[in-house]
Amino acid sequence: xxxxxxxxxxxxxxxxxxxxxxxxxxxxxxxxxxxxxxxxxxxxxxxxxxxxxxxxxxxxxxxxxxxxxxxxxxxxxxxxxxxxxxxxxxxxxxxxxxxxxxxxxxxxxxxxxxxxxxxxxxxxxxxxxxxxxxxxxxxxxxxxxxxxxxxxxxxxxxxxxxxxxxxxxxxxxxxxxxxxxxxxxxxxxxxxxxxxxxxxxxxxxxxxxxxxxxxxxxxxxxxxxxxxxxxxxxxxxxxxxxxxxxxxxxxxxxxxx
Ligand SMILES: Nc1ncnc2c1ncn2[C@@H]1O[C@H](COP(=O)(O)OP(=O)(O)OP(=O)(O)O)[C@@H](O)[C@H]1O
Ligand SMILES: [Mg+2]
Numbered sequence: 143x144x145x146x147x148x149x150x151x152x153x154x155x156x157x158x159x160x161x162x163x164x165x166x167x168x169x170x171x172x173x174x175x176x177x178x179x180x181x182x183x184x185x186x187x188x189x190x191x192x193x194x195x196x197x198x199x200x201x202x203x204x205x206x207x208x209x210x211x212x213x214x215x216x217x218x219x220x221x222x223x224x225x226x227x228x229x230x231x232x233x234x235x236x237x238x239x240x241x242x243x244x245x246x247x248x249x250x251x252x253x254x255x256x257x258x259x260x261x262x263x264x265x266x267x268x269x270x271x272x273x274x275x276x277x278x279x280x281x282x283x284x285x286x287x288x289x290x291x292x293x294x295x296x297x298x299x300x301x302x303x304x305x306x307x308x309x310x311x312x313x314x315x316x317x318x319x320x321x322x323x324x325x326x327x328x329x330x331x332x333x334x335x336x337x338x339x340x341x342x343x344x345x346x347x348x349x350x351x352x353x354x355x356x357x358x359x360x361x362x363x364x365x366x367x368x369x370x371x372x373x374x375x376x377x378x379x380x381x382x383x384x385x386x387x388x389x390x391x392x393x394x395x396x397x398x399x
Contacts, residue, residue, distance in 0.1 A: 154219030166216030178366035194362030233307035239298030
């Protein structure tokens with residue numbers, strides 16, 4: 143139960159356009175202060191990027207939103223309700239897609255649906271449409287070891303999308319990919335985001351990735367994480383990574399880190 147003492151049940155109520163609202167979030171692990179009073183909102187359909195120094199608490203913030211980590215203070219509201227644990231309304235995508243090696247791609251994507259007890263035909267139909275969405279329709283029967291890193295990451299994304307979550311929580315999903323694959327995965331994500339209208343929260347170490355993808359960027363301080371700056375990215379998509387606006391913003395964000 144993440145509801146704090148004295149919290150009224152209607153504390154989460156707010157703006158209809160706001161999907162997620164993080165208010166006064168704090169997190170300690172024993173004596174280690176990791177998150178120090180963070181506030182932000184995420185609008186429906188928005189793509190928010192988070193950058194910050196290594197170890198500052200980015201993953202902890204995502205895990206708290208995923209309901210895997212209990213806040214030490216403050217609250218996290220999703221669609222006007224306090225988050226009290228994990229749920230199918232939030233899909234996680236990690237740096238390591240952690241696919242089951244003994245299942246082919248389609249069976250990996252079906253996994254969450256299987257847990258829900260969905261029937262075979264419906265499960266397969268949804269998994270196939272997720273595989274289509276990530277451009278892997280021809281690789282349904284391939285096993286993880288037969289796929290490149292980028293393709294495995296797509297399967298991980300398809301698995302998250304199959305549950306039709308309200309939002310995707312992505313933790314450095316392209317961090318292990320080579321530069322070229324990473325760029326094309328960013329384009330893929332933007333395409334899928336455009337098609338599905340999902341709300342996305344994307345954690346990255348890469349300032350360039352954040353500027354290329356985000357509607358907004360939260361720049362975090364070193365641990366304990368607080369919000370150093372919130373930047374609205376007003377560069378038209380598709381963004382030119384070598385353009386003047388891009389370069390200016392890169393300089394600004396790097397200066398903050
Ligand atoms: N379950 C835990 N128990 C104790 N300490 C933890 C736990 N999870 C995270 N931490 C600590 O909290 C701090 C923030 O960790 P977190 O993984 O959120 O950082 P991060 O910003 O995601 O780092 P990176 O950029 O390297 O991925 C670290 O000092 C880490 O050691
Ligand atoms: Mg992390």
